[in-house]
Amino acid sequence: xxxxxxxxxxxxxxxxxxxxxxxxxxxxxxxxxWYRQDPGQGLRLIYYSQIVNDFQKGDIAEGYSVSREKKESxxxxxxxxxxxxxxxxxxxxxxxxxxxxxxxxGPGTRLLVL
Amino acid sequence: xxxxxxxxxxxxxxxxxxxxxxxxxxxxxxxxFMWYRQYSRKGPELLMYTYSSGNKEDxxxxxxxxxxxxxxxxxxxxxxxxxxxxYLCAMSAPGGAQKLVFGQGTRLTINP
Numbered sequence: 001x002x003x004x005x006x007x008x009x010x011x012x013x014x015x016x017x018x019x020x021x022x023x024x025x026x027x028x029x030x031x032x033x034w035y036r037q038d039p040g041q042g043l044r045l046i047y048y049s050q051i052v053n054d055f056q057k058g059d060i061a062e063g064y065s066v067s068r069e070k071k072e073s074x075x076x077x078x079x080x081x082x083x084x085x086x087x088x089x090x091x092x093x094x095x096x097x098x099x100x101x102x103x104x105x106g107p108g109t110r111l112l113v114l
Numbered sequence: 115x116x117x118x119x120x121x122x123x124x125x126x127x128x129x130x131x132x133x134x135x136x137x138x139x140x141x142x143x144x145x146x147f148m149w150y151r152q153y154s155r156k157g158p159e160l161l162m163y164t165y166s167s168g169n170k171e172d173x174x175x176x177x178x179x180x181x182x183x184x185x186x187x188x189x190x191x192x193x194x195x196x197x198x199x200x201y202l203c204a205m206s207a208p209g210g211a212q213k214l215v216f217g218q219g220t221r222l223t224i225n226p
Contacts, residue, residue, distance in 0.1 A: 042219055043158075100208070102148070103160075104160065105157035108155070
């Protein structure tokens with residue numbers, strides 16, 4: 001089955017720790033995205049990538065980093081510089097990079113701070 | 115002011131009722147309009163996709179776009195308890211990289 005997988009489902013972070021969220025897709029999509037969802041605030045774009053080895057900052061990139069070494073993978077690192085990391089993180093992908101392309105979402109990772 | 119405004123609810127209606135969900139927006143460049151459904155602790159799934167103005171129907175769901183009023187709607191007919199979820203509107207403008215702008219989401223409960 002084609003789709004987007006995210007792991008882990010739940011992740012706990014200690015103070016000062018960097019953590020990495022995994023996102024993999026087997027849809028052969030070119031573009032991939034990371035969003036953060038907080039209660040009452042909808043989804044906000046963290047980073048996006050239109051092609052391998054290239055990515056751009058979204059609206060709330062501070063405290064996060066990404067890489068895109070393979071077409072199917074787009075991991076997100078939440079660094080210690082992100083002071084309020086508790087949120088639901090969603091990865092998405094789209095076939096192309098045009099604004100008319102539909103984005104498909106993974107099941108999400110819930111990050112909690114210990 | 116947010117680019118996209120959506121009443122977060124919660125909205126509670128009896129089974130079988132017609133549900134109306136709405137979003138307003140301020141950016142006249144938006145051309146592509148989407149509705150996503152998100153069940154609790156799950157990722158959003160695309161429900162409806164509309165380009166520019168007009169109506170689109172898919173089974174019990176109808177999406178309407180009124181660009182002159184910068185207003186979009188999702189109607190659910192014969193609502194079912196399985197429709198209980200958060201509904202997110204999203205939209206984007208042509209040109210450049212694809213960036214979806216989301217509403218806050220409306221939490222909907224259909225009561226049996």
